[in-house]
Amino acid sequence: xxxxxxxxxxxxxxxxxxxxxxxxxxxxxxxxxxxxxxxxxxxxxxxxxxxxxxxxxxxxxxxxxxxxxxxxxxxxxxxxxxxxxxxxxxxxxxxxxxxxxxxxxxxxxxxxxxxxxxxxxxxxxxxxxxxxxxxxxxxxxxxxxxxxxxxxxxxxxxxxxxxxxxxxxxxxxxxxxxxxxxxxxxxxxxxxxxxx
Amino acid sequence: xxxxxxxxxxxxxxxxxxxxxxxxxxxxxxxxxxxxxxxxxxxxxxxxxxxxxxxxxxxxxxxxxxxxxxxxxxxxxxxxxxxxxxxxxxxxxxxxxxxxxxxxxxxxxxxxxxxxxxxxxxxxxxxxxxxxxxxxxxxxxxxxxxxxxxxxxxxxxxxxxxxxxxxxxxxxxxxxxxxxxxxxxxxxxxxxxxxxxxxxxxxxxxxxxxxxxxxxxxxxxxxxxxxxxxxxxxxxxxxxxxxxxxxxx
Amino acid sequence: xxxxxxxxxxxxxxxxxxxxxxxxxxxxxxxxxxxxxxxxxxxxxxxxxxxxxxxxxxxxxxxxxxxxxxxxxxxxxxxxxxxxxxxxxxxxxxxxxxxxxxxxxxxxxxxxxxxxxxxxxxxxxxxxxxxxxxxxxxxxxxxxxxxxxxxxxxxxxxxxxxxxxxxxxxxxxxxxxxxxxxxxxxxxxxxxxxxxxxxxxx
Numbered sequence: 001x002x003x004x005x006x007x008x009x010x011x012x013x014x015x016x017x018x019x020x021x022x023x024x025x026x027x028x029x030x031x032x033x034x035x036x037x038x039x040x041x042x043x044x045x046x047x048x049x050x051x052x053x054x055x056x057x058x059x060x061x062x063x064x065x066x067x068x069x070x071x072x073x074x075x076x077x078x079x080x081x082x083x084x085x086x087x088x089x090x091x092x093x094x095x096x097x098x099x100x101x102x103x104x105x106x107x108x109x110x111x112x113x114x115x116x117x118x119x120x121x122x123x124x125x126x127x128x129x130x131x132x133x134x135x136x137x138x139x140x141x142x143x144x145x146x147x148x149x150x151x152x153x154x155x156x157x158x159x160x161x162x163x164x165x166x167x168x169x170x171x172x173x174x175x176x177x178x179x180x181x182x183x184x185x186x187x188x189x190x191x192x193x194x195x196x
Numbered sequence: 197x198x199x200x201x202x203x204x205x206x207x208x209x210x211x212x213x214x215x216x217x218x219x220x221x222x223x224x225x226x227x228x229x230x231x232x233x234x235x236x237x238x239x240x241x242x243x244x245x246x247x248x249x250x251x252x253x254x255x256x257x258x259x260x261x262x263x264x265x266x267x268x269x270x271x272x273x274x275x276x277x278x279x280x281x282x283x284x285x286x287x288x289x290x291x292x293x294x295x296x297x298x299x300x301x302x303x304x305x306x307x308x309x310x311x312x313x314x315x316x317x318x319x320x321x322x323x324x325x326x327x328x329x330x331x332x333x334x335x336x337x338x339x340x341x342x343x344x345x346x347x348x349x350x351x352x353x354x355x356x357x358x359x360x361x362x363x364x365x366x367x368x369x370x371x372x373x374x375x376x377x378x379x380x381x382x383x384x385x386x387x388x389x390x391x392x393x394x395x396x397x398x399x400x401x402x403x404x405x406x407x408x409x410x411x412x413x414x415x416x417x418x419x420x421x422x423x424x425x426x427x428x429x430x431x432x433x434x435x436x437x438x439x440x441x442x443x444x445x
Numbered sequence: 446x447x448x449x450x451x452x453x454x455x456x457x458x459x460x461x462x463x464x465x466x467x468x469x470x471x472x473x474x475x476x477x478x479x480x481x482x483x484x485x486x487x488x489x490x491x492x493x494x495x496x497x498x499x500x501x502x503x504x505x506x507x508x509x510x511x512x513x514x515x516x517x518x519x520x521x522x523x524x525x526x527x528x529x530x531x532x533x534x535x536x537x538x539x540x541x542x543x544x545x546x547x548x549x550x551x552x553x554x555x556x557x558x559x560x561x562x563x564x565x566x567x568x569x570x571x572x573x574x575x576x577x578x579x580x581x582x583x584x585x586x587x588x589x590x591x592x593x594x595x596x597x598x599x600x601x602x603x604x605x606x607x608x609x610x611x612x613x614x615x616x617x618x619x620x621x622x623x624x625x626x627x628x629x630x631x632x633x634x635x636x637x638x639x640x641x642x643x644x645x646x647x
Contacts, residue, residue, distance in 0.1 A: 124453065128481065137481075
């Protein structure tokens, strides 16, 4: 029931993840952060099997950072996306696959363009203008289909995110304790408080 | 065989090898359905309708008959075919024909195609929890003399359509019909790709050509379709039947 | 439902014409009933050879990358591009390597041999059994519908323009009767002078 959303706008990507950490019938935490910064300009949001998610995210984070240190060059989004896909695609045919779905938000400094990639635990990768994992897509894709434009500003993007948030709050059967919203653009990754 | 095996609710199998008495319980499961293959196709025209079906009858990979008709003239200008499990199909057709006779006794008039369709819905839904395992299509002329085709799911949902394929090779034939009867995905060549090709009634010759092409294509690619094609044509003059051989392999 | 080859949906088709071949695919990628993307191409080219991959999307991507690597290595060793016939055997042996843990794909290959100018198409099952064909090859979740369309619309020795019309109508009408396929299409027409048209529908 975790919510992971990504919206790519003119020159940045908006990422929203639910703040509830749920185990069985209990909400253990209402300040959970389901994202990890891989480097300056790449953010990974994740959902899936408890335990696998953070383990996988931090493994990826460590490797991307290691690469940055060794080569003194941060991997651009396209390379990060393919690296993550490759890890998941190998994992699915291993003895115990990671059950983790991710959304990768990045900003390519060389090309000066934002990047949004949807990758599931099988290693299915698609680059799309807006992405969601789990049930969130069923509620939000119709709104995004209707209102999305590729040349939107961050503020316009956040307006659609607000519509999505309202719909999710209305229709989701359990309280997901609001959304944590992060922006990835040319100046890096930052969290913003938009009261969602 | 010990008495205790009965007490435990376990049946045994007697065999010529007396030492090999099985102790597992024997399951008795009767499967009331089977699939007899075949495919059917109905197309409505301006003042005619056709209902066609192949004449191969199968169970599994065995061909039981190369000529077992499954399209019937039910009377009152109704063509009917119920494709799928042939025992159910025949039972449905027989029930319909019989009830049609009673309709004549009781009301002394022909049954309209729309009444016939609604009646078939009731026959099918009447067995909602033990359905006739068939895809049913009827064809005839409506009260204005226009061609009509009605198609039904196994429990009686139905719809009037211009054309419909049913049975084993329906998935092969149906997109072809969308394309060639309802001109789906086709554009008006004069419009430079701005306008859809306009709908028009097909002539009987055109329809028969499509039916024959549909069945020869389905025969080529589907193992349960073949042997013969029986086409029934209904016009205001009445019903007539045409037969064409299909590949027997 | 959990059949790997129909989780994501998608279809591809190839046809042989007179001194030309055509290959086409849809653009949908879904997760069961939910449509996710309408830009997921299933046709990849390695020089003048075209490969269509319908099936499980992760394997489609993995295989397209494997064949990119293998054809690049081939190009360096042989100092020429791979021909369709050789590529078909490369696909076959690559898939059979995974005989007991297969990639869940239905590949199709189309191209014109640059030495002999002979058009070539073929298809495979998921473990690499080659199906050579003189007419057409279909693959994917709408393969039944494509068989029906191709078997009735196709005729031999079509010119490129007519082959384009035939393959387009076949793919479009077939995918319209399959909930897991559609959402746009790509058609490639390949002639011997390496002219190739690429057309998108939406």
